[in-house]
Amino acid sequence: MTPETPLPGPGPVDPAGAAALLAGARDVLVVGHVRPDADAAGSAIALATALRRAGTGAAVAFGGPDPVPHMVTVLDPDGIVVPAADAPADPDVLVCCDISSAPRIGDLGDRLDRARVSLAIDHHASFTGFATHHLVDPAAPATVLLVRDVLVALGAEVDAVIARALFAGLYTDTGGFRWGGADALRLGAELVEAGAEPRELMRELTGTRPFAWLAAQATVLAGARREPDAAGGAGLVWAAVDPATATRFRDHTPGLVGQLLATAGDGVAALLTETAPGEWSVSLRGTGSPDLSRAATALGGGGHPAAAGFERTGTRDGILDLLRAELAGAAQVCGTSPEVHPRDTRVR
Ligand code: AMP
Ligand code: MN
Ligand code: MN
Secondary structure (H helix, E strand, O other), X not given: OOOOOOOOOOEEOOHHXXXXXXXXXXXXXXXXXXXXXXXXXHHHHHHHHHHHXXXXXXXXXXXXXXXXXXXXXXXXXXXXXXXHHHOOOOOOEEEEEOOOOHHHHHHXXXXXXXXXXXXXXXXXXXXXOOOOEEEEOOOOOOHHXXXXXXXXXXXXXXXXXXXXXXXXXXXXXXXXXXXXXXXXXXXXXXXXXXXXXXXXXXXXXXXXXXXXXXXXXXXXXXXXXXXXXXXXXXXXXXXXXXXXXXXXXXXXHHHHHHXXXXXXXXXXXXXXXXXXXXXXXXXXXXXXXXXXXXXXXXXXXXXXXOEEEXXXXXOHHHHHHHHHHHHHHHHHHHOOOOOOOHHHHOOO
């Protein structure tokens, strides 16, 4: 990017346009979605780190819940992540990474109105267009690929901190390079060369668990149920996590949905986590058909065809009933849907 790059007007921007907005910023607050995953956190940390190295005031924050997951601290050796309460109140530019809709900014949602410019960098098909400027590509397997394009446009050097943050998001959102094809693998190789050591990084992120997790996990999985007739006959495998387990093992329970999916055949897996009494966070995984983003969006959430989620207040059985109804509806339309797209095979 050159300093002469004109500042883009509101609406869609390309990576050079996004870089121009950031290069001219007084200070930047970068946020990822609530309950950040490695794509949200890695995107935000990589971008803010590059901006700070270039002399722009930059911080990262997440709109809840506190404290941030262990994964975030692993990716943040420089302490660029601040608690939501300490996030700048009036940032010049707000960047929203991996966020498909304004409510997913959580407790920091007021910054959207206060910032002079808001820039969404995202890859959800369900992106709602909530920011003043958008760099959004639903065909990208992870938001970190879009952030990488912005870093290239900024002329930023990818050091080991940035490489590890990007690699974590890339690895996670592509299901360990199962999705994303050669582009993802090529970026992965570049990031390894830039200092992201996969074995060490993945061990730090998810490779170690407390011993007590074995028994807790066994209890959750022993309660799993299979409903072969659900989702239009594709089937549903679900399990529920109680509030005590959800709190004590909050860094470990999200991965259980993958274990459910492995037993679901071509059907759907659902992990229902009761984060506080009567408050549920539901993770859905499948093959892309039926379209889980459709079912999740109908229930107040969103996501991708093969990976989606929603949050809801109620009882476990009430939420299961809502989910069964939406999955049956989504299964009905998917047979006749004209849209067949490569992204349907992507995980997040
Ligand atoms: P998760 O099961 O939390 O890993 O989320 C799977 C996918 O669904 C990710 O792309 C999330 O960004 C998306 N997602 C999860 N929960 C929500 C929600 N409440 N609203 C919108 N998207 C969501
Ligand atoms: Mn995400
Ligand atoms: Mn993502």
